[in-house]
Every structure is written in C-alpha cells, then in structure tokens.
Amino acid sequence: MTIHSEQAKGIALAAVGGLALTSDIPLIRLSEGEAWSVLGVRSAVTFLSAITIWLMWRAFTPKVPSLVPGLSGLAVATLYGLGSITFIASVYSTSTANVVFILAFNPMFSALLAWVFLGERMRPATMLAMAAMIVGVVIIVWDSIGTGNLFGDFMALSSAFFIASAITVTRASEREMGFTPLVGVLFPAIIAFAFVAEGGYRIDAPWWIILNGAILMPLAFFCLGTAPRYIPGGEAAMFYLLETVLAPVWVWLIFSERPTTNSLIGGAILVIALVLHSLWQLLDGRRRRGLPEQLPL
Template sequence: MVPPEPGRAAPVLALAVNAFVWGVSWWPLRELQSHGLHPLWATAGVYLAVLAALAILHPKAWPGLAGHPEILWLMAAAGLTNVGFNWAVTVGDVVRVVLLFYLMPAWSVLLAWPLLGERPSPAALLRLTLALAGVLVILKAPGTPWPLPESLADGLALLGGFSFALTNILLRRLHRTPPATRVIAMFLGGTLAASAVGTLAMGQGLVPAPVALPAGALAIAGLLGLAFLLGNSALQFGAARLAAQTTALVMLSEVLFASVSAVLAGAAQLSERTWLGGALVVAAAAWSAWAAPGEDRAAAAQSAA
C-alpha cells in the first residue's frame, strides 16, 4: 500500500522548499570554498554536525537503520546525490549544472516503472516532454555537443541527478519506515560518501586537505546545515505523498531558484534562450502541481500491488 495523500498543496509546497534550499546552496558552498574548504569536506562536516543534532533529538531512530536493509540503498543514493551536486556547483557554471542535474525527471520515469510499478500516464509523459524541451532549449546552444559531458562539473551533475531520482523513488519504497530514520540515513549517507570520495580524491591530488574555518565561515556552515535539515525533512514529506514523476517535475523549480540567485549574485548571465527554456520548465512544474489529484493516486496505487 501507499500512504494516503492529504491533499496536493502541502506536499507540493514541501518539495518547493527543498528545491529552494538546493537551488541556492551553491552560494554558501562557494563561500566555504573561498576559505579553502572543498565542498566535499564542507558536506561531510556540515552533515556530521546535523547527525550529532539528530542523535540528540531522535535517539530512538538510530536502531531503525539496522531493521531495514533497503536503507543502505537510500544512504548510497543520497550520498552520491550530495557528492555530485555539491561538488559540481562549485566548479561549474551554476545554471548549467542545475539543468544537467534536472535531467532527473527522465531518470525518474525510467526507474519508477521497474522499482515502483508506476507506469507513466499520458499526461505525465506530456509534462515530462515539456520539461525536457525546456532543458534542451537552454543547453543546446549552437556548437554545444549536448548531451555529452564537457567537464568534471557536467559529469558530476549527471551523477547527482540520477542519484537524486533514485533517492526519491527509494523514499516511496521506504514510506513505512519512521521519517526520522530516513532523515538520519540520508545525512549519514552524505557524510560517508563525501568523506570517502574526498579521501580518495585527496590521495589523487584532486582535492586539498580540510582546513579550519574562521568564525564567519563557521556561521555560514551552521546555517547551511540547518537549511539542509529543513530541505531534507520537506523532501521526506513531499516525496512520500506524490508519484515519482510528479515529485521530479515539481522539483524542477530548483532551476528557477538557482538561475535567479546566480544572476542576482553576478554568477551567471541568462540569455533569451535560457529564459524561454526556463519558462517551459516552470510551466511543466506548475502543470504537475495543479494536475488532477486522481492521476497521482492512480499512478501511486500501481505500487500497492
């Protein structure tokens, strides 16, 4: 069975909150990097602090990790999502990274069928087509060999998007587990994955050793940790109550948040092509948010059998 939907407004809003957190997270990560702390170490440190807080707030949730073997897959998927996205937005163009990350709806459609039994409805496929058309309009500039990754940032963004799609689907499969246990699993996965990849990359000379931060940077890291905790909790609420395709499309609003914040900070320039593609992406997300509730219930019900 799947959890009952309490109405679409609340889960859609929760996903939008998570999208906002991810969409503007590039700024604090770049600020921490300007103080010499690589995003992998920043992710590991921030998530470790969040885990310490969760250990105090939810001490009874930790034993639940051992009682659900699929939690390990959630840990791995969430960990690779953070490694891919957090590293990519600090070494690549913010808007391009977010757009490559949001090929995620395509991965969700491909993964939701075999893992959840959710066959995409015709309306979901139309919304997916509209959203991906927007991504194509933005990315396929003249002379750009899309979709082949051109850089480390491109590859990391694609890895992060695929992993995030898998994370959303696993959240639906694990909807019976306590929410606190899922939150802990995701932050633990982020901590372990960032630490492991950082250690390996440091051994290859790709990542510098971690450094101590001044007080101002520590405050930024603390606020980033709180934001990630809020975003994760919002994702838990929203993704567990909507079909995977809907979750993926609503989360496309991250493109808007990242683009606007990058432009306001002088970190990106939006062309007419980007504005047009962004409009298509937002239109698809809005369509998904206000689609008939019965469509999501019909898709989600297929996973109950």
C-alpha cells in the first residue's frame, strides 16, 4: 500500500467515524428517556454489538485483536466506562453546546498527561493552545456558575479527562485497543441497570438508543480508533471536531436549543485553538519527515 493510499484510507476512516459521532447526543435526546435507563441500554447494546462483531471476525481469521489486552487493557476499559457515565450525566445536566465544546479539551488533556507520565515534552505551541483553550472553557462555564448547569459542565470536563487518560494508557502500552472502549461500556451498563432496578425504567423511544448503540457508536469508535494507524494522530484528532461543530447544529435544528453567547464565544476559542494547533502539528510532522506541506482534502 502506497503512502497516498494509506493516507486516503486513514482520512476516510476518520471522516466516517467523526460523522457517526455527531449523531450521539441528538439520538440520546430523541430517545426521551431517563438518564440511567439510557446509559444502561446504550451501553448494553454497544457491548453486545462489539462482541458480535468480534466473534464474526474471529470466525474468519485467528488474527483478531484482543478484547481486553492485559492489565493495561483493563485500565483502558475502566477509564472509557467512567467516561461514558460522566458523558451521559453531562448530556442530562447542561446544554449540548457546552458538552461538545468542553469535550474538545480532550487533546489538551492528552498532551498534558503525556508530558507528566510519558515524558513527552510539551512544545511552546501546545502550551499556547492549552492556555487559549482554558480561557475558552472558563468563558463557557462562567454562564453556569450558580446554576445546575455547573455540575453538567464538570461532568463533561471529567469525561474529557477520562478519555484522555485512556488514550495515554493506550499509547504507553503500545497494545491494540480497537475493541477495548466498546467492551469498557459493560461497566457503566451494570451500574446503570442497578439504579434502574431501584428507580424504574423509562425510555419513550428506545429505537433511537438501539440505533445509536448497535451501529453508530461501534462504527465511530472503531473508525476513529483505527485511523491513527494510517495518518498522524494530530490529523486524526481534527475529525473529532466534527462533533464539536455539528452536534449543536443538529440539536438546534431538531430541538430549537440555541447556545448562549458565552458558549459560542468560548466554543469558538476552543475550536480555533484546536484547529490551529492540529494544523501546526500536521505541517510540523510533514516537515520533519520531509513530505510536501499540503493539507488533506
């Protein structure tokens, strides 16, 4: 496979995964369910879908990735599980725009954790982007001070931290973790159904959650998890911005939920800082490898 065909494959995978991810919050909202019920069904369906795909893959070839590769895999699965719990909590406690804009802080958390635990030196451009993104998050959260939305904003920030931690462990282990995030949702499913058993089950339109958990989330996680094998991590990370940009648009069109002025200002700062930093990473990486400095179309 040539460099150009590998790059095209990586971009296609990242684009499909990023677009599938933009449907997550709208489908959760369309299900009109109680938080623990939605978390339980979404997690259980995603887990069953992942296991089905894995078993079918194994039937054709023995070279199927491990579901949970060792202790590092268990740590990654647990972190993704915690990320799922805090993500659902944020969706039900603050606005969609706040959730996706704050989740965009994930790459900066990853850079910080890599610096602390992996000894990867943060370059001045990364520190500048992180400072700008912190300002963006503060502007977004400022609207929520003194309201119930502050809890949701914190849950979104926690979700970004847990996912960044999982990415850091994955990089440190150098193990194949393609199925691990999908298996990790078993943990929140068990917790969610325990709460449902006490408080009762309610999802008015469960087919939206089944579509989300059975097809779109496995597709998103698998594509976005595989893309970095073919394109640089900085380039792949740019496609996560599709959710940041498009999810609030879908929610606005479907539910007429308009972001606040502070959310738009802070979100714009986050997106611009992340795009500029990702472009800088991409161009710097190409220059170091002696490749032409052109951006993917």
